[in-house]
Amino acid sequence: AQTVTQSQPEMSVQEAETVTLSCTYDTSESDYYLFWYKQPPSRQMILVIRQEAYKQQNATENRFSVNFQKAAKSFSLKISDSQLGDAAMYFCAYSVLGNSGGYQKVTFGTGTKLQVIP
Amino acid sequence: EAQVTQNPRYLITVTGKKLTVTCSQNMNHEYMSWYRQDPGLGLRQIYYSMNVEVTDKGDVPEGYKVSRKEKRNFPLILESPSPNQTSLYFCASSIWGTSGTYNEQFFGPGTRLTVL
Numbered sequence: 320a321q322t323v324t325q326s327q328p329e330m331s332v333q334e335a336e337t338v339t340l341s342c343t344y345d346t347s348e349s350d351y352y353l354f355w356y357k358q359p360p361s362r363q364m365i366l367v368i369r370q371e372a373y374k375q376q377n378a379t380e381n382r383f384s385v386n387f388q389k390a391a392k393s394f395s396l397k398i399s400d401s402q403l404g405d406a407a408m409y410f411c412a413y414s415v416l417g418n419s420g421g422y423q424k425v426t427f428g429t430g431t432k433l434q435v436i437p
Numbered sequence: 438e439a440q441v442t443q444n445p446r447y448l449i450t451v452t453g454k455k456l457t458v459t460c461s462q463n464m465n466h467e468y469m470s471w472y473r474q475d476p477g478l479g480l481r482q483i484y485y486s487m488n489v490e491v492t493d494k495g496d497v498p499e500g501y502k503v504s505r506k507e508k509r510n511f512p513l514i515l516e517s518p519s520p521n522q523t524s525l526y527f528c529a530s531s532i533w534g535t536s537g538t539y540n541e542q543f544f545g546p547g548t549r550l551t552v553l
Contacts, residue, residue, distance in 0.1 A: 325479075364480075364527065364544035410479055424495060425470065425542070427480040 321346045323413050325428035332401045333436050339386075340396045340431045342411030348372075353387065353394045354412040357405075358430075367409070370394065398433075406435040439464045441545035443528050449551045450518060458513045458548050460528030468531040469511035470495070470542070471503065473524040480527065486511055518552040525549050 322345045332338035344353070355367040370378045370387050378385050382402075386395045398405055411428040441462045450456055460469065470485035472495075482495030486505040500522055502514040511530075515522060526548045532540040 323479075328477075362525065362547045364529075366541055369541075412480075424485070425472075425482055426496070427472075427482075429477060429479040 321348075321413055321415070321424070321426050323411055323426050323428040325411055325431050327431045328429070329432045329434070331434040331436055332398070334401055334403060336401055337397060337399045338401055338433065340398075340409055340411075340433070342394045342396070342428055344392050344394065344411075344413050344426075346392070346413065346415075348415050351413060351415045353385075354414070355383070355385070355394075355396045356410045356412060356427075358408040358410065360407075364410075368396065401435050403435050403437065406433055408432050439543070441528055441530050441543050443526075443545040443548045445548060446546065447549045449553065451553050452519055453517050456515050456518060456550075458515075458526060458528075458550070460511045460513065460530075460545060461509050462528075462530040462543070463509065464530060464532075464543065465508065466530035466532055466543075467508070468540075468542075469505070470529045471501070471511070471513045472527045472529065473497065473522075474527060474547075475524050483513070483526075518550075520552050523550060523552050 324343045351372045353370045357365045357367050368378050368380045368383050370385055377387050382399045384397045408430045410430045414425040444459045467488045471483040472480040474480045481497045483501050484503040486492040489505050489508050528545040529542040531542045
C-alpha cells in the first residue's frame with residue numbers, strides 16, 4: 320500500500336523568507352500524481368500545486384514550487400517570500416490514476432503546520 | 438456556483454444512533470470520495486465512487502457505509518456510531534477524466550461530528 324510521510328509536524332518561517340516542507344512517499348507504481356494542499360483555520364482544503372510523475376520538470380505556481388525526486392520518492396514544497404496568509408496546515412498527497420485517467424485511492428500525509436512570523 | 442455541499446456542518450450525537458451525512462455536488466462529476474481528518478493522522482480516505490452504483494473502499498472503511506444512487510449525491514452512513522468516529526469529515530468530487538489528463542478534486546466545507 321502506498322504511504323506518504325511528512326516528517327515535520329511544525330515549521331516556522333520569517334515573513335518574506337523561504338521555507339521548504341518535506342514529503343516522502345512509497346509506491347511501486349510508475350504513473351501517479353502528487354499534490355500539496357493547504358488548510359487554513361477555516362478548514363477549507365485548497366490545492367496549492369500538483370506534479371505528474373511522468374513529468375521531469377518541477378511544477379511551479381507563483382511563489383510555490385516543488386522539488387520532485389522520483390527515484391528518491393521525495394516531493395518537497397518550497398514557499399518563497401512567505402506571507403502571513405501562508406500560515407496553515409499543509410498536506411502532501413498521492414494518487415494513482417485508474418486506467419481511464421480518473422482517481423482511485425488518495426493517500427494523504429499527516430500534515431505540517433506552518434507558522435509565519437511577522 | 439460550482440460547489441460541493443455537506444450537511445450537517447456540525448453534529449453531536451450519541452453512541453449507536455444511526456446518522457447520515459449528505460454530500461452533493463453540482464458539477465456533474467463522476468468521482469466522489471469521503472475522508473476523515475484526525476489530529477496527527479491527516480486525511481484518510483473512507484470510501485470513493487467512480488460513478489453511479491460503483492463504490493470502493495478506501496483505507497478506513499470500517500463502521501461506514503456509502504451509496505451512490507444518483508450522480509450528484511454520495512451520502513455517508515454511520516449505522517451505529519461510536520466515539521472513535523468523532524472526527525472532521527470531508528466529501529470531495531472530481532471529473533473521472535481520461536487517461537493522461539489531470540482533474541482537480543473539489544472539497545466540501547467539512548462536517549464536524551462528535552459521538553458521545
